[in-house]
Amino acid sequence: MEDLTEVITSAEFHPTHCNMLAYSSSKGSIRFIDLRQSALCDSHAKLQVFYRF
Numbered sequence: 001m002e003d004l005t006e007v008i009t010s011a012e013f014h015p016t017h018c019n020m021l022a023y024s025s026s027k028g029s030i031r032f033i034d035l036r037q038s039a040l041c042d043s044h045a046k047l048q049v050f051y052r053f
Contacts, residue, residue, distance in 0.1 A: 007026040014020035021033040 009024050009026055011023035019035045021035060024030045
């Protein structure tokens with residue numbers, strides 16, 4: 001098995017718009033996905049990065 005560089009730590013769908021998905025990763029980023037654009041989560045609609053100091 002290859003080494004993982006990033007792991008999804010949490011994911012949640014929007015409560016009223018089932019096509020919107022937000023997920024966070026072990027690198028500290030939160031990505032918002034619109035599943036109407038693509039079923040693959042290979043590109044994000046919005047990216048928010050939080051740095052831990």
